[in-house]
Amino acid sequence: MMNDQSLAIRKFSDLANPTRFLGLAERLLPWFSGLTALLFVVGLYLCFTTQGDYQQGETVRIMYIHVPAAWLSMMCYTVMALSALGTLVWRHPLADVSARAAAPIGACFTLLALVTGSLWGKPMWGTWWVWDARLTSVFVLFLMYLGLIALNRAMDDPGKAAKVSAILILVGFVNIPIIKFSVEWWNTLHQPASVMRLDGPKIDPEFLWPLLVMALAFSMLFFTLHIAAMRNEIWRRRVTSMRRQAARNLGMEGRKA
Amino acid sequence: MMSHTGYVMASYGTAALMVAGLILWVFADGRGRRRELKALDDAGIRRRSAPTTAGEPQ
Numbered sequence: 001m002m003n004d005q006s007l008a009i010r011k012f013s014d015l016a017n018p019t020r021f022l023g024l025a026e027r028l029l030p031w032f033s034g035l036t037a038l039l040f041v042v043g044l045y046l047c048f049t050t051q052g053d054y055q056q057g058e059t060v061r062i063m064y065i066h067v068p069a070a071w072l073s074m075m076c077y078t079v080m081a082l083s084a085l086g087t088l089v090w091r092h093p094l095a096d097v098s099a100r101a102a103a104p105i106g107a108c109f110t111l112l113a114l115v116t117g118s119l120w121g122k123p124m125w126g127t128w129w130v131w132d133a134r135l136t137s138v139f140v141l142f143l144m145y146l147g148l149i150a151l152n153r154a155m156d157d158p159g160k161a162a163k164v165s166a167i168l169i170l171v172g173f174v175n176i177p178i179i180k181f182s183v184e185w186w187n188t189l190h191q192p193a194s195v196m197r198l199d200g201p202k203i204d205p206e207f208l209w210p211l212l213v214m215a216l217a218f219s220m221l222f223f224t225l226h227i228a229a230m231r232n233e234i235w236r237r238r239v240t241s242m243r244r245q246a247a248r249n250l251g252m253e254g255r256k257a
Numbered sequence: 258m259m260s261h262t263g264y265v266m267a268s269y270g271t272a273a274l275m276v277a278g279l280i281l282w283v284f285a286d287g288r289g290r291r292r293e294l295k296a297l298d299d300a301g302i303r304r305r306s307a308p309t310t311a312g313e314p315q
Contacts, residue, residue: 058261062268069272108279116268123264221276228283235290238304239297246302 018234021094025231032224039217046210053207062120064210067195068218070113073141074176076106076222080148081173084166094230096162097237099169100152101229105222107145114138125189133182134190137175144172158237 043064053060080102086095117135118128129135148165155161183192195201201208297303 058265061265065268065272104282105279108275112272112275115271119264119268119271123261225279225283228287232283232286232290235287235294239290239293242294242297242302242304245304246297246300 018093018097022231022234025227029224029228029231032220032227036217036220036224039213039220043210043213043217046213050206050210056124059120059123060207062116063207064214066113066116066120067211068215069109069116070138071215072218072222073106073110073113073138074179075219076102076109076226077141077145077169077173077176079226080106080169081176084169087162087166088170096158096166097230097233098226099162099165101233102226103145103148103152105225105229107142107149109218109222110138110142110145114142130189132188132190133186134179134188137179137182141175141179144175148172 047061047064052058080099083095083099083102086092087099114135117138121130122128148168151165151168152161155164180193182188183190194203195208195211203211
């Protein structure tokens with residue numbers, strides 16, 4: 001008979017069960033995709049119906065994709081850092097799957113932040129790129145994403161790859177506060193924070209609303225893609241282990257014959 | 258010299274292309290893995306922990 005304590009332990013370990021995760025993903029993905037699409041429809045409507053800025057004119061609309069992409073590039077790395085802790089401290093079987101699935105998504109958002117920033121910088125600053133602290137630290141973040149993707153692909157043993165990339169992810173996490181505070185610590189061409197401030201947002205509601213809705217849309221897009229990519233990664237690992245098992249069985253049959 | 262609208266359009270265009278590419282890549286990856294699992298299942302190869310009969314709980 002199962003007592004209350006063992007039932008509680010069972011419930012907790014179920015959270016780490018990939019099969020349970022696949023079931024959850026199957027149920028959540030249609031809702032998450034729908035909500036993401038809805039948020040983008042509302043967000044994009046607001047992006048193009050609200051007023052331009054009296055100084056920046058139309059280019060202020062670039063902010064509505066540049067800023068959410070930049071936020072997501074840092075949030076994705078934070079998710080990876082938490083996953084890395086999960087791998088190293090709790091040896092959670094889904095933690096490495098999560099970190100591995102997040103890396104290409106994070107790289108994409110970072111590249112998007114860099115490209116849209118460049119397209120905003122040219123008309124407003126008169127230059128596509130400067131090596132100031134903010135731009136350089138985000139560029140370093142992009143390189144770190146690429147490095148982690150390459151490392152995961154280069155190593156054959158998933159267990160070893162998980163450990164090495166978890167350590168690298170945690171070491172690289174030092175870059176996240178550097179990105180966030182670079183605009184305060186150094187004299188940069190990039191402006192300081194105007195939304196995520198201790199004294200509240202310093203941005204007109206005309207710009208704040210489309211920005212927040214787009215940030216929510218990008219966040220939901222990230223969660224949807226991350227869950228889907230984690231599901232794909234679990235399937236990939238199952239295919240690999242089943243193929244290995246099949247080859248082993250074939251070998252044993254060969255010896256018997 | 259591009260007009261301001263040109264920069265805005267280029268930004269939204271790049272964003273649309275990259276997001277669409279990312280979605281398609283994740284979707285195609287999922288379909289590929291699902292196909293591989295089905296092929297293994299059709300070949301009679303199942304996971305050791307998989308249920309042997311349809312009604313058995315996992």
